[in-house]
Amino acid sequence: MSRPLAVVTGGGGGIGGAIAVALAAAGHDLALIDRDGAALDAAVARLAVAEPAARVEPIVADASDPAQVADAVEHARAAAGRALDVAVGTVSHEQHGGALELSPLDLRAGVDGTAGAALALAQPAARQLIDAGKPGRIVLIGSLHATLAFPGTAAYNTAEAALLALARSLARDLLPHRIAVNVVEPGWIETPGERRFHSEERLAAAAAAHPWGRLGRAEDVAAAVAFLASPGAEYVTGTTLRVDGGMSLAMTELPGGTS
Template identity: 55%
Template sequence: MTVAVVTGGAGGIGSACARALAEAGHAVAVVDRAAESVERVVTSLRSDGHTALGIVADATSGIAVALAEIRSALGPVSVAVSAVAHEEHAPTLSLQPEQLERALSGTVKGALTYWQLAAQQMIEAGQGGRIVVVSSLHATLPFTGAAGYNAAQGALRAMALTFARDLIPHRVTVNLVEPGWIDTPGEREFYIDEELRLAGERHPWGRLGLPEDIAAAVAYLASPGAAYVTGATLRVDGGMSLAMTELPRGDG
């Protein structure tokens, strides 16, 4: 049985990815610092007959120990999914260097070590592997008032594409999934329910995205059908990016 690891695996998108990968036949390790949420996700997966392991760890500082524990319990990682980001929302002209540092550290620094160690396990196993990065469309389309977040996502994308190029000889693919506006519990840190409801009504698709929409894309990139896909960015936003700029409408 292949082993899939999901960092941020107890969050809205991460837990949906963990389930999609488990349903695809992988043994799944859920890595997150939220202990109660990790237990909830793992218990749910196990109750449905899936092989699941929960690791309570910070994906930035504790990933080396987590991956060693996963390898000992389940075997070497075959699929590594990154679903961790640190959001910094601040007016551009007042963004502080320490805020930018938090965004870069929480989003990019941890991913670097994670991808390196996961790739090393894949190379040692000699069977290739998959790294799938849950990024954001704001890696290339800036979100107003979030220069720190946008910068971190841009850096994450650039690093992922470099990994993709350099890991080709080892048949380790690296791809990105760029969600649009996804209705997750984390969104309620920034918006109230009514704001999210209205946003869904105004969305080109008529609703906000769901974690399962992102999980389906991640599962595809981890599947045999995507064996020849690397360095790709799969945007899953229901057309949001196509409608971000609209010309004023005249009377005629």
């Protein structure tokens, strides 16, 4: 019996790469999509060591471009000789800047690079599943920014809220086909990308102050995705699985304290 096939956008990144390892360990073959060919090569090399039984197809493509993603999803099917079973979208466009400085172009870039990238993957993945006549899973990586209006990140807050609404809409419309659509919502995850916005000192201070005693790891997010792709989550759709070590809970104190 063939292994299930998972397609992962951003598969050469920190979170995407960890998801690829977790899915391979759970018995999936993989098609990894990323615009960075060198990062893809590194991800394939890691998988060859960590999970040598998994077949891995690297595909260089821009995950925010619907035409390129559609071609990549079809490439994955042709290379594997079967339709995908799981699609995981990890791509987002994180842009910092306050609401008063936000331009329409900035807003469009955020939404297109986040919710637009999710849609670019979900549509061809769902169509492939429907054409094959089988159920499947779509998992999208969101953010706490979807529901918490963090200051200075207006475009990103809006983009992540759009992704969350899109996921629920996809879940509703794909119900007749038993294609489950869910969101994994990480808190602050320590990845190389975080160093574009924060110094090592800032990250160390955040880890020390975090209610769980550390920042999240890419593997924490990957474990949640592997669960949603597993037989144990067959009845789960239209929901959000928050992976934040209690960060959002710790932000609920009333002014002046909780007593």
